Amino acid sequence: GESVGLHLPTLSVQEGDNSIINCAYSNSASDYFIWYKQESGKGPQFIIDIRSNMDKRQGQRVTVLLNKTVKHLSLQIAATQPGDSAVYFCAESPGGYQKVTFGIGTKLQVIP
Amino acid sequence: KAGVTQTPRYLIKTRGQQVTLSCSPISGHRSVSWYQQTPGQGLQFLFEYFSETQRNKGNFPGRFSGRQFSNSRSEMNVSTLELGDSALYLCASSLGTGPLNTEAFFGQGTRLTVV
Numbered sequence: 001g002e003s004v005g006l007h008l009p010t011l012s013v014q015e016g017d018n019s020i021i022n023c024a025y026s027n028s029a030s031d032y033f034i035w036y037k038q039e040s041g042k043g044p045q046f047i048i049d050i051r052s053n054m055d056k057r058q059g060q061r062v063t064v065l066l067n068k069t070v071k072h073l074s075l076q077i078a079a080t081q082p083g084d085s086a087v088y089f090c091a092e093s094p095g096g097y098q099k100v101t102f103g104i105g106t107k108l109q110v111i112p
Numbered sequence: 113k114a115g116v117t118q119t120p121r122y123l124i125k126t127r128g129q130q131v132t133l134s135c136s137p138i139s140g141h142r143s144v145s146w147y148q149q150t151p152g153q154g155l156q157f158l159f160e161y162f163s164e165t166q167r168n169k170g171n172f173p174g175r176f177s178g179r180q181f182s183n184s185r186s187e188m189n190v191s192t193l194e195l196g197d198s199a200l201y202l203c204a205s206s207l208g209t210g211p212l213n214t215e216a217f218f219g220q221g222t223r224l225t226v227v
Contacts, residue, residue: 043218044202044204044218045218089155099157099168101157102147105155
């Protein structure tokens, strides 16, 4: 029969604008959080990570914000470019091991 | 530095068969994790190996198994294949040492189709 896929939230932004992708995580024991970018036909690519003892971390054009009180993570992309079009996953992990739980992903579409 | 290599890239198998997928981690990485990615379930953790030992396991049936060799290369095996096993199987490697998680690098995956 026909398979039912996850309905990925989609965010459409104009080229040059800033993008904000949000993620709610579930495990209060998680202490390591990662954002991945997955382009069509490729494996996920690490973007930026943050540990639970921080609430903000900046990379090149990207910033991750962590709010442990409400278990919320966000990824901000400055000056979004067409090459940023992809599915973005947040992931959480408890301390010590590599068991990582991924969110369902958000599809980012950049309008030229 | 070579990235994570997964072989084969594509595979077609028949229901009831078994399949073995291979993953070569980045040189120096000792942790290898496996994930299943499907449109219906997203990315789901299968298991993680470190120094030839399974250190963590997800919620998959016993038909899914894996192993890691002394050179950190890993294989995963799926026996008695079902149609629902059709998916992209991803491998990720990381240093894996120390009490804190470290950045994981993914391979391009093996696309398994069960017919």
